[in-house]
Amino acid sequence: MSALLPVGTTLQFQGVSGPVTVVRLLGGGGQGQVYEAVYAKERVALKWYFPRCIAKDLGLEQRLRECIRATSPNQSFLWPMALLSLPFETASRLSIPPESFGYMMALRPADYVGVHEHVGGHLQISVRNVLRACFFLAEAFHELHLKGLCYKDISLGNLFLQPQSGRILICDNDNVDVDGRDLGCAVGTPGFMAPEVLLGRMKPGASSDQFSLAVLMFRLLTRHDPLKGKLELQIRCLDEPARRRLYGEDPVFIFDANDERNRPDPLDHAAALLTWPIYPAHLQALFQQTLGAGMKDPSRRVYTGQWKTGLARTLDQRRLCPDCGQEVFRDLEQASLCWACGGPLNPAPRFHTARGSVAAQPDNELHPHHFDPLASERIDMPLAIVEAHPVKAALLGLKNLSDETWTAELENGESSPVEPGQRCNLSLLVRLRTSLGSIELIR
Amino acid sequence: MAFPDVQLSKRPLHFIYLCDCSGSMQANGKMQALNQAIRQSLPGMAEVARQNPEAKVLVRAVSFAHQARWHVAEPTPVDQLQSSWVDLQAEGLTAMGEALRLVAGVLRTPPMEQRALPPVLVLISDGAPTDDFEDGLRTLMREPWAQKAVRLAIAVGHDADLDTLQQFIGAEPSSAAVPPVAMPPVAGLAAGGDRLPGEPVPRSGRRPLQASNATSLAQYIQWASTAVVGAASMPVSQVGIPSTAESNVPLPDLPPTVIGQVVW
Ligand SMILES: Nc1ncnc2c1ncn2[C@@H]1O[C@H](COP(=O)(O)OP(=O)(O)O)[C@@H](O)[C@H]1O
Numbered sequence: 133m134s135a136l137l138p139v140g141t142t143l144q145f146q147g148v149s150g151p152v153t154v155v156r157l158l159g160g161g162g163q164g165q166v167y168e169a170v171y172a173k174e175r176v177a178l179k180w181y182f183p184r185c186i187a188k189d190l191g192l193e194q195r196l197r198e199c200i201r202a203t204s205p206n207q208s209f210l211w212p213m214a215l216l217s218l219p220f221e222t223a224s225r226l227s228i229p230p231e232s233f234g235y236m237m238a239l240r241p242a243d244y245v246g247v248h249e250h251v252g253g254h255l256q257i258s259v260r261n262v263l264r265a266c267f268f269l270a271e272a273f274h275e276l277h278l279k280g281l282c283y284k285d286i287s288l289g290n291l292f293l294q295p296q297s298g299r300i301l302i303c304d305n306d307n308v309d310v311d312g313r314d315l316g317c318a319v320g321t322p323g324f325m326a327p328e329v330l331l332g333r334m335k336p337g338a339s340s341d342q343f344s345l346a347v348l349m350f351r352l353l354t355r356h357d358p359l360k361g362k363l364e365l366q367i368r369c370l371d372e373p374a375r376r377r378l379y380g381e382d383p384v385f386i387f388d389a390n391d392e393r394n395r396p397d398p399l400d401h402a403a404a405l406l407t408w409p410i411y412p413a414h415l416q417a418l419f420q421q422t423l424g425a426g427m428k429d430p431s432r433r434v435y436t437g438q439w440k441t442g443l444a445r446t447l448d449q450r451r452l453c454p455d456c457g458q459e460v461f462r463d464l465e466q467a468s469l470c471w472a473c474g475g476p477l478n479p480a481p482r483f484h485t486a487r488g489s490v491a492a493q494p495d496n497e498l499h500p501h502h503f504d505p506l507a508s509e510r511i512d513m514p515l516a517i518v519e520a521h522p523v524k525a526a527l528l529g530l531k532n533l534s535d536e537t538w539t540a541e542l543e544n545g546e547s548s549p550v551e552p553g554q555r556c557n558l559s560l561l562v563r564l565r566t567s568l569g570s571i572e573l574i575r
Numbered sequence: 576m577a578f579p580d581v582q583l584s585k586r587p588l589h590f591i592y593l594c595d596c597s598g599s600m601q602a603n604g605k606m607q608a609l610n611q612a613i614r615q616s617l618p619g620m621a622e623v624a625r626q627n628p629e630a631k632v633l634v635r636a637v638s639f640a641h642q643a644r645w646h647v648a649e650p651t652p653v654d655q656l657q658s659s660w661v662d663l664q665a666e667g668l669t670a671m672g673e674a675l676r677l678v679a680g681v682l683r684t685p686p687m688e689q690r691a692l693p694p695v696l697v698l699i700s701d702g703a704p705t706d707d708f709e710d711g712l713r714t715l716m717r718e719p720w721a722q723k724a725v726r727l728a729i730a731v732g733h734d735a736d737l738d739t740l741q742q743f744i745g746a747e748p749s750s751a752a753v754p755p756v757a758m759p760p761v762a763g764l765a766a767g768g769d770r771l772p773g774e775p776v777p778r779s780g781r782r783p784l785q786a787s788n789a790t791s792l793a794q795y796i797q798w799a800s801t802a803v804v805g806a807a808s809m810p811v812s813q814v815g816i817p818s819t820a821e822s823n824v825p826l827p828d829l830p831p832t833v834i835g836q837v838v839w
């Protein structure tokens with residue numbers, strides 16, 4: 133691929149005060165090219181548009197300006213930071229069309245991979261981190277929608293994932309628009325587009341984002357497509373007209389609560405049949421609502437805030453099967469069976485707080501929203517985490533991640549302080565007293 | 576404690592090169608340029624295949640000279656082809672019609688799967704057929720999978736029979752009497768070449784792509800094996816009105832390319 137900008141040179145762009153060194157071409161897509169660059173001693177990314185893209189998308193520059201002014205909804209976006217163009221003389225000297233422009237954004241760190249690596253089965257990742265990625269997705273679009281903006285083109289292509297943490301980064305934010313205004317030409321990606329958008333009956337907006345978000349999370353959680361069931365098997369050649377039928381004209385969720393026409397095939401859709409039962413009924417119900425009643429009626433789609441609540445609750449329910457070690461997400465107070473090995477699961481030890489119930493299992497965390505009725509769910513600032521003893525793995529402790537000393541009340545009636553950074557042995561614990569409220573251990 | 580080792584079931588995407596290996600391809604290093612272009616395109620094609628969880632990209636190649644024969648007969652995963660590609664050799668006539676009949680034979684079910692993605696057929700030629708092309712094309716187009724296929728043609732040099740290549744692609748949806756694609760300009764700038772200044776460049780894969788030099792040949796092969804494979808297998812972001820019924824696979828824009836030196 134040939135580079136639009138001269139690699140290895142330092143340029144003075146309009147839009148930023150200092151010089152920018154173009155280091156190398158990272159990749160190109162349909163709209164332009166992305167470069168690694170250095171600005172003010174920091175490594176940044178620079179997107180430069182093809183002239184034909186600028187000519188086709190007349191609202192692009194205005195949308196970018198407004199995005200930059202609005203600032204990033206949260207840290208999950210590779211948000212445009214500055215609009216860049218070249219002075220006329222520089223552009224003509226370098227044979228770059230003078231009307232060209234681009235923008236600067238943060239550089240994606242090397243340990244983030246495209247989510248297609250996960251969906252394609254090329255990645256080792258825990259179910260917990262896939263659920264965390266979904267939470268971060270819901271949170272990102274929650275913040276975006278709260279700003280009155282919409283994204284329009286949610287799909288696998290614009291999302292990066294850090295497998296060790298579940299953290300995400302969303303790129304390609306140049307279609308972001310004020311919800312309902314439609315200053316732009318992106319409509320979305322077939323397979324992710326809401327049916328009314330695919331059929332051209334509605335412009336994309338926040339409610340079609342809610343649909344696409346559900347599809348994307350389903351694809352991450354199951355490694356399967358929510359609309360590919362028996363109806364897909366009737367399609368010989370999967371081309372655009374076929375996709376229009378499958379995703380637009382007669383779309384049926386494979387796990388629709390009422391319509392069984394599109395159930396997964398045991399052979400061709402084995403991934404869906406294996407992974408769907410991993411998730412608790414309350415989370416499944418959110419998919420059934422958005423992809424059921426919400427399929428035809430945009431007002432029935434689950435809001436980003438409801439997804440955050442449902443996903444955070446699912447993470448709280450996480451425990452490890454004593455037989456096979458797999459992660460299980462089931463009601464903690466009831467006996468059930470492991471989805472992976474079929475082994476029996478007894479009610480699990482759990483922490484009760486004023487606002488939550490969290491399984492006492494390695495890596496599970498307590499967060500401010502477990503205590504404070506006004507705090508909305510966040511999973512990136514834990515107050516405590518369950519850790520196994522470095523030598524005796526069967527021994528679990530709760531590590532105090534706050535900056536206050538807690539008091540542990542033990543079974544023998546004694547109490548003992550738990551300093552920040554210390555772990556409290558769960559085998560003797562009754563409850564912890566903290567300034568936020570108490571943490572009861574239920575066995 | 577890992578995510579279960581499952582994935583979305585994949586549909587095959589059959590990608591078939593039909594390569595002119597007639598004697599004229601020997602001239603001016605054209606044969607070597609084509610071999611190089613195909614080899615160089617394989618890593619990018621493998622990357623597109625990997626990025627698409629829904630497709631299994633399988634490559635084959637037919638060569639045609641005094642007769643047509645399978646150069647790569649087994650549908651081969653693209654990452655395996657990188658180590659096993661054997662260079663094409665030029666000799667003899669241009670049995671293009673026979674090549675189309677050969678391809679027709681594999682687009683029938685069976686051996687073609689019941690369910691697949693639209694196949695991609697790329698015809699590359701520097702001359703005119705010396706056998707019954709019309710009969711070959713009729714045989715091919717009787718196959719429903721051939722009708723569904725994305726059919727691209729690359730004209731190597733200036734002596735290729737553009738009318739024949741256009742017949743292979745099929746009539747253009749909108750205007751019939753448009754000239755073949757000249758080299759696209761540098762990043763949208765007005766470019767030299769045989770166009771008049773200011774004349775818009777026709778840009779569409781629905782016409783034969785004219786590769787007048789090794790650089791442009793490599794760029795077109797690259798485009799076919801990455802952007803077109805992507806479009807045929809994986810839905811991409813759409814702009815404007817969704818799914819305009821121009822064809823069953825929306826063809827991506829041709830890449831903005833650099834005009835190299837004319838070497839033949
Ligand atoms: N901030 C970034 N840091 C690193 N790589 C990036 C960044 N943004 C985009 N890329 C890479 O650049 C390529 C093209 O980006 P993209 O914005 O998707 O282009 P297009 O919209 O034209 O498809 C992709 O391979 C993507 O991974």
Ligand SMILES: [Mg+2]
Binds near residue numbers: 162289290
């Ligand atoms: Mg993109």
